[in-house]
Amino acid sequence: MASKSMGSSLHTGVTFIPFDIIEEILLRVEAYSILRCKCVCKSWHSLIRDQAFARRHLNRQRTSTLFLSDDVLSARRRSKIFDRDVASPNYHLPKETKDSQLAVEGYDNGIKGEQPTSYRVGFGLDPISKVFKVVKLCAMSGYGEDKHSNINIANYDIEKSLSDPADCSLSFGDNGDVLFCNFDYSGVAWYDPKNNSGNKLELLFGDEFFDHVVPNFAESFLRIK
Amino acid sequence: MSSSSTTTTTTRLLMLKASDGVTFEVEEAVATKLGAINNMVEEEGSEDLICLPNVNGKFLGMVLEWCKKHANNNTNSDKGNDEVNKWWDKEFVMDLDQNTLYHLLMAADYLSGTELVDLLTEKVASMIRGKKVEEIRETFKIKSDFLPGQEEEIRKKNSWAFE
Numbered sequence: 153m154a155s156k157s158m159g160s161s162l163h164t165g166v167t168f169i170p171f172d173i174i175e176e177i178l179l180r181v182e183a184y185s186i187l188r189c190k191c192v193c194k195s196w197h198s199l200i201r202d203q204a205f206a207r208r209h210l211n212r213q214r215t216s217t218l219f220l221s222d223d224v225l226s227a228r229r230r231s232k233i234f235d236r237d238v239a240s241p242n243y244h245l246p247k248e249t250k251d252s253q254l255a256v257e258g259y260d261n262g263i264k265g266e267q268p269t270s271y272r273v274g275f276g277l278d279p280i281s282k283v284f285k286v287v288k289l290c291a292m293s294g295y296g297e298d299k300h301s302n303i304n305i306a307n308y309d310i311e312k313s314l315s316d317p318a319d320c321s322l323s324f325g326d327n328g329d330v331l332f333c334n335f336d337y338s339g340v341a342w343y344d345p346k347n348n349s350g351n352k353l354e355l356l357f358g359d360e361f362f363d364h365v366v367p368n369f370a371e372s373f374l375r376i377k
Numbered sequence: 378m379s380s381s382s383t384t385t386t387t388t389r390l391l392m393l394k395a396s397d398g399v400t401f402e403v404e405e406a407v408a409t410k411l412g413a414i415n416n417m418v419e420e421e422g423s424e425d426l427i428c429l430p431n432v433n434g435k436f437l438g439m440v441l442e443w444c445k446k447h448a449n450n451n452t453n454s455d456k457g458n459d460e461v462n463k464w465w466d467k468e469f470v471m472d473l474d475q476n477t478l479y480h481l482l483m484a485a486d487y488l489s490g491t492e493l494v495d496l497l498t499e500k501v502a503s504m505i506r507g508k509k510v511e512e513i514r515e516t517f518k519i520k521s522d523f524l525p526g527q528e529e530e531i532r533k534k535n536s537w538a539f540e
Binding site: 176 | 498
C-alpha cells in the first residue's frame with residue numbers, strides 16, 4: 153500500500169469500505185474492465201487515471217521485458233538478439249532493477265542496456281491481438297516524455313535502425329491511456345512530425361493473466377469473457 | 378461460536394473479545410496468523426483479554442474460522458496443503474452475500490489478515506470483471522456523480538472498452 157495519492161476520504165457507495173481497499177480491489181481487475189470502471193464515478197475515474205495506480209497495476213502483473221519474453225518475441229528475433237549479445241560488446245542484457253523492468257535502447261549497431269529516465273503507464277487495447285493490456289512506455293534518456301500525444305511511431309528495426317514512420321501509430325490520451333498498434337518489435341522508434349525528429353522508445357507489456365495474484369486460487373475467478 | 382479447546386494441547390489460548398461482547402477462545406498459533414493480534418501479543422503479552430472494538434462477533438468468528446482452517450490444514454497433512462486450502466477458500470467465499478463479504482473484508486483488513494484480505498479482494502474483483510458500468514455501480518451501491526456530458530466524454534475516449 154505504498155503511494156496513496158488519493159487519500160482515503162473519497163467516498164464510495166459502500167461507504168464503510170475505505171478507498172485504499174477499493175484501490176486494492178481495482179488493482180486486481182484487468183485492463184478491459186478497468187476501463188469501464190473509469191465511468192463508475194469521479195473518485196474511481198481519478199484513481200484509474202492516476203499514474204501511480206497504473207504503475208502499481210502493471211507491477212502486480214507478470215511483466216516481462218520484451219527482449220526476454222517468450223510470449224512476445226518470436227524465437228527468430230530473440231536468437232538474433234542473443235547472437236548479437238555474444239558478438240557485440242555494446243549490448244548488455246537488462247539487469248534486474250528495483251521493479252525488475254529495464255528498457256533497452258536500440259542503436260544502429262548493437263543494443264545498449266540503459267535505465268529508462270521516465271515512463272508512462274496506461275491501459276490500452278492492442279487492436280491486433282484484441283487483448284487489453286497494461287503498457288509501460290519508457291522514454292530513453294534525453295528524450296522528453298512530453299511529446300506523447302498522437303505521435304507516429306515506426307518499428308525500430310535492429311538491422312536498419314529507423315524504418316518508415318508511417319507504418320503504424322501510437323496514441324496517448326491526455327489521461328494516460330495508451331492506444332497502440334503494431335508492436336511486433338520490442339524496440340520502437342517514434343517520429344514526431346511537429347519537430348521532424350525521431351526518438352526511440354521501449355515498450356514493456358504486462359500480460360493479462362492474474363493467476364499469480366492469489367497463488368493457488370486461479371481457476372475459480374479468473375478470465376474474462 | 379466459542380472454540381472449545383481440547384485440553385491435551387499445551388498451546389496457549391487467547392481470549393478475543395468482539396465489539397458486541399462475544400468472546401472467542403483461540404489457540405495463539407491460530408490467532409497470530411492475524412498481523413494485528415500478533416502485534417498485540419508481542420507488545421503486551423498474551424495473558425490478557427484482547428478487545429477488538431472494531432469487529433463484531435459474527436465477522437470475527439468467520440475470520441477466526443478461516444485462520445483455524447488454514448492452521449489445521451497446514452499441520453495435518455504435509456502434502457497437498459495448497460490444494461486443500463485452495464479448495465476450502467473457494468468454498469469459504471462462494472456463498473457469501475455481498476454485505477457479508479464487505480464486512481468480512483473490513484474485519485480482515487482491520488485484523489491484518491493479509492492472505493484473507495487477498496482472497497476477499499480477489500473475490501470482489503471477480504464481481505467487477507466483465508460487468509457493465511451500471512452493474513458495477515449496482516454492486517458497489519455507487520451513484521454516478523459525473524456532470525452531464527462528462528460520462529459520455531469518458532465513454533467516447535474509451536469506446537473500445539464498451540463494444
